[in-house]
Amino acid sequence: MTQDDLAKKVGVRRETIVFLEQGKYNPSLRLAHDVARALHTKIDDLFIFDDEPDPVGMEHREILVD
């Protein structure tokens, strides 16, 4: 399937698909679902988010507890 075909199938512009592939655009849940369905796969298999660092490091935990 080409980018153009996928774009037409999910109802967006081709450049949106291009930026999605490059990881430069965060799609809405609706679009993510539509793309996954068009590609016959699951959202989890298509979109992988890097684990963010724990905002509360271990060294600060005792401050919060107090």
Next chain:
Amino acid sequence: MKGTKQRNLYRIIIGALMLISGLVSIIMTGGEVVIGTILLTAGLVFLITGISRHRRYGDDPESDERSKKIGAYGLSYAWLTGLFFMFGLFWLDYLGVLRLSVQNALVASILVLALSAAIFQAYLFRKGDIE
């Protein structure tokens, strides 16, 4: 996609009709050219917009969630830019540093608003997303 094609076709037809009406109005009325000029200008804008959008997008949708999101953020940033600009104009005038006529101040504000909207949107489209 059929809707997109039809919308551009309507723009071209309306533009052509306004253009012709403007020309006829200017020719028929002789001295009074204001309405004719307005029709001519508006017709040209519709025609050029319709043709350029058809050539640029073809059957593709003109807008999707990404373009709407970027368009909205670009306009928001432009509004803020315009606000700061007018704020600056006020203080420049109040302090006597720069005195503009109302007409010039309005034109400058309109230019800043329109240009900043175009610039912000172009930047965000090139970047891909607002984050």
